Amino acid sequence: MQTALKEKGDNMENTNRRIIWINTELSEPLMNTELKPYVRLLEFNGYDVTFSSSSDDATVLLKNKRFDAVLVNYLDLSTRDYGTVARIRREDPHIPIVLLTDTDDDEIQEVVSLYNVSDVMIMPTNPRQVVSSIGFLLDKQQMRDRYTPQAYVKNFNRQYSKHASEHEGQQLNSEGVNDEKDWQIWIDTYLRFVEWDFRLDALSIVDELKTIHEAEKREANAAFADYIQNTYSSWLESKDSPPLSVDVFHKFVIPEIQIGKSVLFVVMDCMRLDHWFKIEQLLYPDFHMTKHYYFSILPTTTRYARNAIFSGLFPIELADRYPHLYAEPEEGTTSVNRYEKDLMRLQLERNGLTLKPFPYYFKIFDEHGEIQYLDWLKDVNQISFTAIVVDFLDMLTHQRSEISLFKQLIPNEEAFRMVIETWFKNSRLYTIFKLAAERGLTIIVTSDHGSVLCKNGVKVSSPHDLSSGLRVKEGLEISCSSEAGLLIDNPAAYGLPNNGRETNYILAKEDYYFLYENQYSTFKNVFDGSFQHGGISFEEMILPCVILEPK
Structure with a gap:
């Protein structure tokens, strides 16, 4: 049986949104009493409501007419039809579905999870809540497109005003030195830009706003470059310098080893901060995360920055102390970082760490390397400390410049972020992280440098x-x-x-x-x-170092 309270057919002049309401307990008295306030308010707000008393009838309606949303009564436990939502989803994978129920039990949660239910409302509820839920589900993209530009302007005006007042109010200590950790302000500034990168990614029509955002970022990057030019050399001697590549082991890795944890240290070559945030959201269900940020040393290249991580030494110190490990690569050598295992061992020894089992270092270039390391992780009995270097992102970054197909696949930064997420989600590296969590390892993830x-x-x-x-x-x-x-x-x-x-x-x-x-x-x-990388920019220098503890 189908009962239409307001049926206008498919008249092309009718611009109302159309809702199908599935209620297996439908009867005229019920419709005229309990549901009437909901229907009236929906109609008042421009919705046409069609009732259906069975999932079979509803499926036929969905096949033959256009509807914008589905309401499903899921109130009486004895009449709940588990297959109703499944049949709706098979007919239309994308239409918003709202469950109306009187309890939030395990079955409701299962249906919501399995069939991508858009919202659940505990009945009885204020009719305005139903209208608001439907309106939000149907208009959230338009609302996001409408309000985000306003929020963007307010945010950056407020931030610039705040930074200006902070700058004017900064006090000098007795030696004439600013006590403010200005490097932290630059980290916060870059984090804010990345946050807006992601918010703008979610919009459908933002070309003009993205142009403004890129101009703002370029202006900030110019100021950041001036700051680095004026400040970087003082960091080499100052106690108040930010964490640098040479500090990664000392500040983030060694403390975890010293308290007896088994540690997996992962360096993802050329991973930018925005790339990490795409990976982070996939790992969040399995790990508690402690986030740190640090600055790559200059130049922001693999040879200098990654050697600094594994050695704990600036290039001039490495060349002076271990000239045979700093030596220029021989003609035809495939890697300028072929001594990382030795540098890692020496740094651990300098910090008084003699580990058993012996630390294990591995470099992953391709799928074969992932399989090989995964097999080792499955079979090894005990782990004290293991480090892996993942070269995929660096190779992708460079080959994009050389292969036109990659340029088409990754035309801009937003596309690059999407590719990183897809790659990691389907990689064996993701499996390595999950297996490490099962084995109770603490994972520390970082990058040696980014790219711009x-x-x-x-x-x-x-x-x-x-x-x-x-x-x-x-x-x-x-x-x-x-x-x-x-x-x-x-x-x-x-x-x-x-x-x-x-x-x-x-x-x-x-x-x-x-x-x-x-x-x-x-x-x-x-x-x-x-x-490219090697120079001075937010994207190349400001990097994550994240400690992951299994949940």
């Missing part, structure tokens, strides 16, 4: 050969615009060796990248819009 989307080529020159990086160059007599690059002519002040000669380094700021003048036109088309 490069949009502005700038000319660099030297009478000598320079290194090949697009965001960092090493060599002699380097010349480049000071607006686009930081020239380091005193490497020791930045913790860098001079390699036995008057070596200069130049690091790209913001979203610049370096091209030789005689190759500028040719390679600008190749590298515009590529992700």
